Amino acid sequence: MVRNKIVNRINREIILLKNFCKFNKITQTISVSEKESIIVYIYKNSEIEYNIKIEILYDYPFDPPNVSFFNNNNQTILYYDFYKNCSDFYLKYLNIEGHICPCCFNIICNISVCNTLVDIIKDVHIYHNQFKRLREMYFFKKFINCKNNLNNDIINIIIDYL
């Protein structure tokens, strides 16, 4: 009975997720046995340039899902680990205030039962946008250093507006 309610909730959430992701390609596995997790795949699209795998565990929503990126060889990495590792590379070269650490502040680590799959995908978007901005700043700084002899203060002011 309880399980039925949870399965209904998951199905509702997947519908909302499909609406949220609009025209993007989403597939899901059907769980055959009760204990089996349901896996939702969102393929890379205009908003996120990575394939996303959401593994909804048996104890959902009491256990948060595993949300990872996967490549063509089916290798996976948790999305916040991915952004943490990749951001660290750029952060070495940039002095940025207000950078939100993906591994400490992601929604999965602070999950509540009322959070939905859409909330989780929104969280992926937040860290994705933060990472994109970081990457743009890095290449901007690199480019401007090559082109001009602007001093660091001016470069930093420009970076603030990016």
Ligand SMILES: [Zn+2]
């Ligand atoms: Zn952290």
